[in-house]
Amino acid sequence: MTVPDSSQQPFRFPVAARYAGMESSPLKDIFALAAREDVVSFAGGIPDPALFALEDVTSCYDWVLSHQGHRALQYGVSEGERELREQAARRLSRDLPTEASQIRVTSGSQEGLFVIAQALLEPGDVVLVESPTYLAAVQAFSVHGARIIGVDTDDDGVIAEALEEAIRTHHPRMVYLIPTFQNPTGRTMPVARREAVAEVLRRTDVPLVEDDPYGALSFSGTTWAPIASLPGMGERTILLNSMSKLMSPGVRIGWMRAEGPVLDTLAVAKAAISMQSSVVDQLTVARYLETADLDAHVARVSAVYRERRDAMASAIAPVLPEGAHVTRPEGGMFLWAALGEGYDAQAMLADAVEAGVAYLPGWSFFADHADRSTMRLSFVTHSPAVIEEAIARLGEVIARHRAA
């Protein structure tokens, strides 16, 4: 690097190995395709902006700027603003007694996952994840040099016996799970499965990172208490929540709940990464949680999402090939289809886009042993009519690939 450069070669920044070859990604190309005006995209987990509580959110920004303006524009603290931590603790305490001091605010769940990776992971550490799981979590762990290993799942989520065997074999630093309305499958772990998994984690003394961005978006009204609320699990779990799916993804506010000394490490890591989250946004979200009826808003949004889930589930069932498997999520944003032997959802995507419909090929959600016949379809962005029409076109593409 210190060799004199007398040539006229353009200078090239040396890039760390963790990002080598990641200048572009197939997923970025897919999202670019899916953004075409003539394509109905089920690829992203994009809330329908028509459902945002824009008036309520706007009046919270107004209130904060007119009542707490100087404070909102000033530096805050890495842990997060007191009012927001109190509101977060209040919501969490429905299932799991939580003090404001146990909350760490982050700029969305993604930053939360990255903060956890910074605070906990050493190069070479193993992280066990559901197979399939949320790909951006995998990336946050991978750039820390972690080895990500997928654990088998069934319709009730991760299989406790498979998890225990993987723990015995791989000695993981932590387990990452999305127990409720999982991304990408939409599946939910029933209580008995949560208890079985908690029992394994307690016995093997492996920490849990529990990601819960979708849990409130329930179509039946039933909600699930987090695994962190089971006996002995609070102290060994970092639980993540996000306002992105409930209020607004653009505001980028989430939080983590933990217990004990790891809270200090999480705050130090957060400070190193971004000092603190936007104080304006934090105070606004706190005001929103204090004054707006988030439960009523989420119930309205969930009712609309349920209709769309119904529309997609009804439309897709008849167009799937024999032997295919599709989930019927009780909440959240995603439906997951495995077309089965002989199908390659990635290879089929170009034809689907040509037919005006896009999805996310499922391979990208597997840490290993990808099932390439899978696809993730978000049902939340479009109306039932648009969904039905687009899924019918997807059906024609599937049929053509069946013949092939």
Added chain:
Amino acid sequence: MTVPDSSQQPFRFPVAARYAGMESSPLKDIFALAAREDVVSFAGGIPDPALFALEDVTSCYDWVLSHQGHRALQYGVSEGERELREQAARRLSRDLPTEASQIRVTSGSQEGLFVIAQALLEPGDVVLVESPTYLAAVQAFSVHGARIIGVDTDDDGVIAEALEEAIRTHHPRMVYLIPTFQNPTGRTMPVARREAVAEVLRRTDVPLVEDDPYGALSFSGTTWAPIASLPGMGERTILLNSMSKLMSPGVRIGWMRAEGPVLDTLAVAKAAISMQSSVVDQLTVARYLETADLDAHVARVSAVYRERRDAMASAIAPVLPEGAHVTRPEGGMFLWAALGEGYDAQAMLADAVEAGVAYLPGWSFFADHADRSTMRLSFVTHSPAVIEEAIARLGEVIARHRAA
């Protein structure tokens, strides 16, 4: 880790070595002390909230939420919102031709520094910095396993010959500099020094990370073009700007300028860390830069800061011991005093706080070979009268330590 835990020991999260022992920090303790109601604190670089353009900022939030509300609450892109990148490019282009495509938005400069570290640094890499330099930058580099080595400075900033020698000796991955109104010293590199440093960097082919959060806060009206604008330097420099010191630290918006393929890596790293910055805040800052007269605002703020710099410089000169050295910054927020042989600013701090005045001991700004007689004093937060009175009290403390 997989040994069954049959004991009743409380569970303890394993923490990565990069944060081991960092649960608390002496600096955190200092800021806690400095926050005492009966203490006039010069410790933090905290803008005076009375100088915030609160009305302008509020009307920009209003405008964004009423004209771009659905977009502001929706997901954005990792690179940053187009309008903000255009405004950033427009400002930068005064000194350095810049396209919006060369801008990457970050949640403040701290996230920018962390993104750069993620994108470029391997464990064991050397980063050369000014001695002394901004301590939070050192932390962002250190948690990536980098070795931080300080290069000698004089009143004109980093010494070009010392930089070249350090490059030959240590083969650094990059050089980090704050050329204008530096933190912590307040010093500015004159044009000739910038040219000499650029010449060294071009010849040795070492990339530059140029941090410029204070450059616009000039007391004389003179501004300095960044080193990135010198011949051949644009392609080998990542230049950071922040709105924290010009508009509001609470809004947490900054940006980086770079050229070529590293821009893609910076976007991928930003996405892994936090997906994207708050879209509401980004669009609001863009609106502010488009419609408010930032230059006039900064001129007003700088005029006030200049009075305070004058007050502090006049008050401190007579109370410093013989042989002490103090800077007289032409802009920015900080004044730097080296008391000289026999003084320990850290040891003296408790007495100063007892006397109702706080500063930041300078040792924390040195990557190595700390001068423990140094202190950083921010002159921006308090009025001249408060400054004069508090510095007089500091003088009594210094005098007592002189006698000791």
